[in-house]
Amino acid sequence: MELGRIDMDLLGRSFRCTCGREHHVPIRRVVVGDDAMVRMGEFARDEFVARPGPGNTAGGARAILVADRNTYAAAGDAARSALEGAGCDVEVLVLGGDGGNGRCVQGVLEADEEAIGRVLARLSGCGSESDVALSKSPEPAAGVAVSAAARKTFAVAVGSGTINDIVKYASFKAGCPYISVPTAPSMDGYTSSVAALLLGGFKRTLPAAPPLAVFADLGVLSRAPSNMVAAGFGDLLGKLTAGADWVLARLVNGEYYCELAAELARSIALECLERGSEIGTRTKGAIKSLTEGLIWSGIAMLMVGNSRPASGAEHHLSHYWELKSLREGRPQPFHGTKVGVATILIAGVYADILGRDPRGIDLADLKRRHRSREEREERIRRFYGPMAGEAIIETAGKYLPWEEREKKLREVVARWDEIRDTLRGIVPGADRVRDALEQAGAPATPEAIGFSSDWVWEALANAKDLRMRFTVLDFADLLGFLDEIASAGAYKRSQGGS
Ligand SMILES: [Zn+2]
Ligand SMILES: [Zn+2]
Incomplete structure (x- = not known):
């Protein structure tokens, strides 16, 4: 299997991979x-009409097409x-306000x-046989392996994130398959x-299917x-930084x-990093690449069973801002918009840390500053x-007592050249990411989405405590650089640098 390009041969297959695992792509x-x-x-x-089966002797199929008013107007007919x-x-x-079904908050349909419930009501009874199969299955992805009888009815999600999430979950619960018809390349x-x-x-x-x-x-x-296009580009x-984090975790832990x-x-x-202005003017070639990039990033997650290939520190910053905005009742930028801005910051963190040399770390000083588990938890409570x-x-599980941290530090120091050179070959410069977003017409600074330098500092210093x-x-925390890097990152942002 050739690396580095999308491969339709992966679809609908189970195969043994060079990583040592068996992958399954149910799409x-x-x-x-x-x-x-x-x-x-x-x-x-x-798939549905020409395949009569038990309970479906006459052939034929029933499609439940779900959309909101905007997405129906875009692609419904x-x-x-x-x-x-x-x-x-x-x-x-059709879900949503103005005569549609479902609840809207400030004009926005919620999943x-x-x-x-409204989608489930239409799908009810379609998957009576597959419900049994689902409950026995440890893997949510197996939800698409439905019985022939269940094939009679399927759902079609015409929309972007919210419609997709509603239909994905309802069809999973009903045990019937669904087809996705994206109306915006807005997320993965x-x-x-x-x-x-x-x-x-x-x-x-x-979990869903x-x-x-x-x-x-x-x-x-x-x-x-x-x-929405700009948000998808940010996501x-x-x-790029998510992939670097995965390589870093392999090297360090x-x-x-x-690799696939x-x-x-x-x-x-x-590839899209060089196509910001084409995304901005929406050439079909660039929109096709953007959409395929988002779709295949989702498939990469399916293959390994979690979001590791597609989500790293840039997503942790985005989630941190999201939680903080929710707590303070502030409006939310799109997910991908926050991720794009965070990607610039994390590319800057990489440049900063790879420019340092941990071989010069004063271990005695670091030991004095080492936080106890209680101090760590106290800090999490504060933020x-x-x-x-x-x-x-x-x-x-992230907490390391000093002895373990020192051991890991010595391992990192011993392999520093390899770690630095590998990552330098992977992480793009913060300027390149920012230029691409600007060319695409996407917000490219925290200020542009309403986040002050305090928010930047706080997220850089604390977002690591959000997920395992x-x-x-x-990595910056392990080496004792995190507080300094967070302050530098926030300061540089407030000066308009990267
Ligand atoms: Zn693999
Ligand atoms: Zn994302």
């Missing part, structure tokens, strides 16, 4: 192009006629109980096996709102690493407020 078809709706019709006919042309009975469910969740939901007023990420197929119409994607560029998944997540992002308990439990995943921020 069977990915089409990003002008003919996506035609191809979806062919797929629906072959085209999707509907493609499905009807394939012989499906299509039922349309909450009500919306999920289309192909993931988790759904971001708002349950009981809290944001939750729950990825779509059976993705059909993305280039004309529709090119007409998506510019702030995609985040793969011997963490499991899959890493390349799938990273290669298109690297995380009501979320502190969860953060302390989640990241308890090891990133460059943990």
